[in-house]
Amino acid sequence: MVQPTRERLNDQPGDPGFEENLAKFEARVARGDKVEPGDWMPDAYRQQLIRLIHVHANSEICGALPEGTWIPHAPSLKRKMALVAKVQDEVGHGQLLYRAAETLGKSREEMIDELIEGKAKYSNVFHYPAETWADVCVIAWLIDAAAIVNQKMMAEGSYGPYARALKRICYEEAFHLTHGYDMCISMATGTKLQRDMLQDAVNRWWKPIMMFHGPSDKESKHTELLMRWRIKLKTNDAQRQEFLVKYLPKMFNLGLTVPAEWDLKFDEKTRTWTYNEPDWDEFVHVVRGNGPVSAQRLETRRLSHEHGRWVREALAAAASGRRVPMPN
């Protein structure tokens, strides 16, 4: 498709006709109509979506880093092939999402560069190290599960290109989840050493997982607007609850426990879990690039971008009919 026009006419409060256009836009969105590139949209809608899709894309790319590191150490050929496939999917998701964000007017190049330069955020969970193979299992099962809760919801959102990309992504995530659960079942039904490794991984990952869906509704400043514009259909707390209700019983069934400090209790009356609120200041600190391995992640990302440079240069040269010397 032809890129949307860059003259963003009268899309900010105070511009002529803004209120009238906004009312029409909100009515359309409330009806469940999809917004397409080139349609009139409030600038704030555009900016919020660019921000969200950019972070989402970065998270797919950065999520591939801890898993990619473990490819050479996979315990069997089957697990290795599955992990390679998953990592390829995640990078593919990143590319699909960068394309979706581009339809709103920010270039892929800008987004890639901002990530490498540490100016753009990515999911809190990938600021933590994957220390053992059991971490790979926990990431593939529980973090993918938490991400699926979020992505299924966003796939019903109002912006057409993002929703379409997410439909495709959710289809592939079904494999990630099955693969992750399968690995966790192997570990949980294995030797004592394997069971302990899995529990240890859960213990270390539980905090980032509790924070994954973002600050509590009491703290989250954008939620109301995002929900009115159907960018988001559920609050952060509702997504967290959905994840807990579905996956805690499965974890307990595998003999896993959750660190006691969270004081997780099931309230039979409301059919929801109560828990000690995560430290949201810590969350903000981590996603701003101060997590345990934030610096290493970006360095790996930068190196991989640099290592791929000759390929991009060779492709570009070939496309322009030039021959380039290959590196030795």
Place this chain on the structure above:
Amino acid sequence: MTDTQWQVFEVFHQPVRGEPHVHVGSVHAPDAETAILMAKEQFARRQACVNIWVVRADAITATTYEDADIFEHGTDKSYREAFGYETTKRAKAVGDSAEL
């Protein structure tokens, strides 16, 4: 860094011979040949596919959603449709009961 912002190609895939090509998304690539390679990796990793088209995005001319009213029908167009006719009944009346 100015080496990743290649042109955009829209991707159409055909899941089985005989079916229409369907738009599935787009890729960045320096030329059409590379776009095919990218499209294969991005959109044909596991689902059935027998053929892919890539088209430079800037080669596509599209209508705008604001002009969607050009597709609206001002008058009754049922004379263009099979359902707009009661000919089965009329054919029977003239002695033809076979399928139209």
